[in-house]
Amino acid sequence: MSDAELTVRVDGPVATVVIHNPARRNAMTPAMWRQLPVLLDGLEADPAVRVLVLTGAAGTFCAGADLGDLDELLAAGDGSIAVAAEERLTAFGRPTVAAIEGACVGGGCQLAVACDLRLAAADARFGVPPARLGLVYPAPTTRRLAALVGPSAAKHLLFSSELVDAERALRIGLVDEVLPAGELAGRVAALTATIAERSRLTVAAAKEIIDGRADADRLAWWHAQVRDSGEAREGVAAINERRPPRFGWTPPTTH
Known part of the structure; x- marks a missing residue:
């Protein structure tokens, strides 16, 4: 060093x-x-x-x-x-x-x-x-x-x-x-x-929105990610089944 x-x-x-x-x-x-x-x-x-x-x-x-x-x-x-x-x-x-x-x-x-x-x-x-x-x-x-x-x-x-x-x-x-x-x-x-255990989708979107870097098109993209990824369904299922969630969303390389 x-x-x-x-x-x-x-x-x-x-x-x-x-x-x-x-x-x-x-x-x-x-x-x-x-x-x-x-x-x-x-x-x-x-x-x-x-x-x-x-x-x-x-x-x-x-x-x-x-x-x-x-x-x-x-x-x-x-x-x-x-x-x-x-x-x-x-x-x-x-x-x-x-x-x-x-x-x-x-x-x-x-x-x-x-x-x-x-x-x-x-x-x-x-x-x-x-x-x-x-x-x-x-x-x-x-x-x-x-x-x-x-x-x-x-x-x-x-x-x-x-x-x-x-x-x-x-x-x-x-x-x-x-x-x-x-x-x-x-x-x-x-x-x-x-x-690190939380939904990467939620965390990434929250950071962009709070930092003022998400315009209307980007917000629509984030909501589409929620609908298409199944992340929210997994979160609700984990709560209902009293188990840790198995979130699978990862940031795409391009969007």
């Missing part, structure tokens, strides 16, 4: 991407930003993968982006490799869960917000530091943060660059659950196992 890279492991239906850069508290280097969309493409092409977990190595989620090449960052604006990676993570076709310990700052917070769900250990700390650096936070990232926590909380984070603890993050909606020390991994495993 190199000092700075993203690693992937797949355990049954759950894929885990680990941010690994111990010398910089798991800061994302340019190579790592470019690596993420490639990894996501490969995982999305694997029909066995039903849920994705994003986490950091050695008790730290991600302390931000490596700002070594400031000129490149300034020239890129909203077209940066970080924004491209964030957008690819947001568009990933399976549910995504950020498992957060320690620092979740800057680019790390950007990645966490791009996930569908965020579970945090009690020691997690969150911050959005552009105002300390004289940078303009990317517009897609700013809008995504504001949609998640609301305009006022987003302004507080962006205007002050203050770190907030896990309990405050929970109150403002930045995270979904806060777990005591040592319990995060177990809760993430339980939640992802539950999601």
